[in-house]
Amino acid sequence: MYTDGASTGSPGWAGAGIFIKRKREVERHSFPLGRCDVHEAEFQAVIKAMELLRNEKAEVISLRSDSQTVVQAIEKRYIHKQQYKPLLSAILQLAETFPLFFIKWVPSKENKADSLARKAIRLNERADGL
Template identity: 55%
Template sequence: MIEVYIDGASAGNPGPSGAGIFIKGSGSVERHSIPLGTMENHEAEYHALIKALEICIEKGYRTVSFRTDSQLVSQAIEKEFVKNKRYSPLLEKAIELSGKFDLFFLKWIPGSENKSADELARRAIRLNEGEHS
């Protein structure tokens, strides 16, 4: 089973944003810091999930267990519903991608257990800012 820790972060709301993705499995570790441009923090959380799903699909992983410290994202995936309709297309994309796995789990964890993904997301914000300066 591949373990995937994800985090989205924004410097401002909205502001420069990034996705942090930390993948453990098959004896290897992968770290991804992906600049996302300017968006709100919740949008960055969804984009982190989508980017991580895309990476796992590209790698051919079939069984994945995701961890996020975003209650908004974990509850939306669990219920397949989001109150704020602005996030509906992001949720739909995430659900579509998650259906491509033999097994997909997403679990909420406290931020203290998600430090690796958080650091990667913060690095992605800085990479983002570097592109515009």
Template identity: 50%
Template sequence: MIEVYTDGASSGNPGASGAGVYIKAHGDKHEFTFPLGNMSNHEAEFHAVLKALDMCAAYFPGEILSFRSDSRLVVDAVEEDFIKNLAYKPLLAAIHEKTSKFPYFFIKWIPEKQNLHADRLARQAILQARMEE
């Protein structure tokens, strides 16, 4: 099973945003940062999950995925397959489409203090985004 920690962050709301992905797989640890441009914090959280799914598809196809996020909005939306905000519906649909390519996908909410690796990576991505402006 692959353990995946995701976090999205923005400086301002909306503002410069980034996604951090921390993956534990087969005894190895992988870190990814993704500058996302300007968006809200909630959008960045959804994009972090999408980026993580892309990394899993590239490096761990066919594996069982266990995701962790400190975004209740994202975790609840994915678990319930429902989101009130219409702006996030395409992101939720994309997550479900990508997860369908894996035998099992789990997502769990965790407190911020248990998501420090992904948080650090998301903040690094914001700095990268600012440098690219």
């Protein structure tokens, strides 16, 4: 699975994109997140993806993200900024519900969820009447 978060500012309109591939099946999701910064959007994208897969009783999760902040926080199980600690905690708790959980950083150009996150930003704008 690939996740991506995007924001128009700090904070700004934000969105989460999720691309899930299983054997021959592909799912694409775009979730508007309201107003937040890009790092919060990145964490929220991971949480939403993990919640989707937990509800489907997935057992092996291989997550790809272009956010070094998120990947390093999950690998180290630590983030310095207080505002992201609850989000990291939620991710770590969700990770424990899967027998196998892997995470890997990928360059932005390889992130299949990028366009889905940008689409989610526009969904915010429509919902707000902009």
